[in-house]
Structure formats: structure tokens, C-alpha cells
Amino acid sequence: MLTLETRRLLLRPYMSADADFVLDLYSRMEVQRYIGNPPKLMQNRSEALALIEAWHRRDDGTCGIWAVQDKGAGKLAGTLLLKPIPASGPERQPSGDIEIGWHFHPGSWGKGYASEAAAAVLQHAFDAGLPRVVAVTNPANSASMRVCEKIGLQHHGPTDRYYNTVCEFFTADAPRA
Ligand SMILES: CC(C)(COP(=O)(O)OP(=O)(O)OC[C@H]1O[C@@H](n2cnc3c(N)ncnc32)[C@H](O)[C@@H]1OP(=O)(O)O)[C@@H](O)C(=O)NCCC(=O)NCCS
Incomplete structure (x- = not known):
């Protein structure tokens, strides 16, 4: 997986040593409230380790799941995702579209x-040749819709x-060229 860097952040693969952060992040209702239908809180460290393993299997050189680290403090701040989005329907088949998503720790919100x-991940997607990226948010998730707007999604x-x-739909x- 390509490591990405911005002015303040390092985007790198998750490692098993990040399991405590993953558990802390995904066991919080304020994080999970608008993710999943219905939201499900992570219960223990084994689930965090299994999720990190599953994320590694999603890495295809373009798509992947990044751990976002604050370069200054050296602390993890959240997750950035670029992955195939499932279509509605009983089988949840791939829709053919690629979605971008973000899950951040409340301690890092508002910065x-x-x-x-x-x-940075949107730019990476286009640099890798994807023609289109989509995003979806819960209609009540104003902060996430604002992130979509701020990075220029329609x-x-x-x-x-x-x-x-x-969901609210952005592309x-x-x-x-
Ligand atoms: C959505 C989320 C990633 C935003 O993280 P963040 O680091 O605070 O995002 P940013 O600081 O880059 O931008 C947030 C923007 O939303 C705005 N915002 C925050 N809360 C808001 C609210 N309740 N209503 C309207 N706007 C809001 C902020 O003011 C900021 O906009 P601004 O820069 O114009 O002031 C974070 O809230 C989160 O992880 N939530 C839980 C997981 C989640 O819901 N993910 C999205 C699933 S679709």
C-alpha cells in the first residue's frame, strides 16, 4: 500500500500494534452512530486485530484502508478508506463504484x-487512474457532508x-488530462 503524506498527517497501513487504537475508535457510539445499519460497537481487541487483517486483504495497490497519524504528536487520529461500495439488494453485490470514507477519533475532530x-486519498485515487470516486453519508451526518464539500465532491x-x-450521495x- 502506498504511504501518503500531507502537511500534518502520515497515511500508512494499519499494524497489529494499532489494535488498542482501533478498539478505542470503533467501540465508541459517537464514531459508529452513522456507520453501519444498524451501528455495531466493537467489543474487544480480538475484533480489532481481525479487522486490521481484513483491511490488509483490501489492499490492491489503489484501494486500501489507511491509518492516519498526526506527524507532530506521533498519535493515530483515524482511518481513511478507499474501497468498492456494495450495491443495495439481498446479496450486497459490488456496485462497480469505489467509495471514499473517513472515521476519526473524537479527540482529533475539528482540526x-x-x-x-x-x-490526499482522493488525489491518490485519480493518480492511480480511477475515473470516479463516490461517497455516501447518513443524511443526519452534517460533519461528514461538510468533509465531502470541503474536498470538492459534488x-x-x-x-x-x-x-x-x-444515503446522501456525492461524487x-x-x-x-
Ligand atoms: C465526519 C468526521 C470524519 C469529521 O472529522 P473532522 O476531523 O472533524 O473533519 P474536518 O475538521 O476535516 O471537517 C469537519 C467540518 O464539518 C464541520 N462540522 C462539524 N460538525 C458539524 C455539524 N454537527 N454540523 C455541521 N458541520 C459540522 C466542521 O466545522 C468542519 O467544517 P469547517 O472546516 O468548514 O468548519 C468525524 O466527525 C467522524 O469521524 N465522525 C464519526 C465517523 C463518521 O461518521 N464518518 C463518516 C461516515 S459517512
Whole structure:
């Protein structure tokens, strides 16, 4: 997986040594509230280790799951995701679209970290040749919709085409060469 760097952040693969952070992040209702249908809180460190393993299997050189680290403090701040998004339907088949997503620790909210990391992953997606990236948010998730706007995604209103639920739908197309 390509390591990415921004002014304040390092985006790198998750390691098993990050399991305590992953558990802390995904066991919080304020983080999981708008993720999943219904939201599910992580219960223990084994689940965190299994998730880190599963994330490694998603790395195809373009798509992947990055641990976002504050370069100054050396602390982890959250997760950036670039991955195939499942279509609505009983089988949750791949839709053919690639989604970008972000999950940050409340201790790191409000510093512009999600937008800074997401802009770097969006640029990476286009540099790797993806023609289009989508994002979906819970309609009540104003902070996440604002991140979409800040990184230049176009808002298309609600859609039910993914995840068997109604989400706000955003897209970005690769800049023309
Ligand atoms: C969404 C999330 C990643 C934002 O993280 P962040 O690091 O605070 O994001 P940023 O600081 O880059 O930008 C957040 C923007 O939303 C705004 N914002 C925050 N809370 C808001 C709210 N309740 N209503 C409206 N805007 C809000 C901030 O002011 C900021 O915009 P600004 O820079 O114009 O002031 C973070 O809240 C999170 O991890 N939430 C839990 C997981 C989640 O829901 N992920 C998204 C799933 S689709």
C-alpha cells in the first residue's frame, strides 16, 4: 500500500500494534452512530486485530484502508478508506463504484484532519487512474457532508442504490488530462 503524506498527517497501513487504537475508535457510539445499519460497537481487541487483517486483504495497490497519524504528536487520529461500495439488494453485490470514507477519533475532530487526509486519498485515487470516486453519508451526518464539500465532491441528494439504505450521495470525477 502506498504511504501518503500531507502537511500534518502520515497515511500508512494499519499494524497489529494499532489494535488498542482501533478498539478505542470503533467501540465508541459517537464514531459508529452513522456507520453501519444498524451501528455495531466493537467489543474487544480480538475484533480489532481481525479487522486490521481484513483491511490488509483490501489492499490492491489503489484501494486500501489507511491509518492516519498526526506527524507532530506521533498519535493515530483515524482511518481513511478507499474501497468498492456494495450495491443495495439481498446479496450486497459490488456496485462497480469505489467509495471514499473517513472515521476519526473524537479527540482529533475539528482540526481539519479528515478533510486533509481525504483530499490526499482522493488525489491518490485519480493518480492511480480511477475515473470516479463516490461517497455516501447518513443524511443526519452534517460533519461528514461538510468533509465531502470541503474536498470538492459534488452533492447529488439522496440515493438508495448502496448499503440497503437511503444515503446522501456525492461524487468526484477525475480531472481531464
Ligand atoms: C465526519 C468526521 C470524519 C469529521 O472529522 P473532522 O476531523 O472533524 O473533519 P474536518 O475538521 O476535516 O471537517 C469537519 C467540518 O464539518 C464541520 N462540522 C462539524 N460538525 C458539524 C455539524 N454537527 N454540523 C455541521 N458541520 C459540522 C466542521 O466545522 C468542519 O467544517 P469547517 O472546516 O468548514 O468548519 C468525524 O466527525 C467522524 O469521524 N465522525 C464519526 C465517523 C463518521 O461518521 N464518518 C463518516 C461516515 S459517512
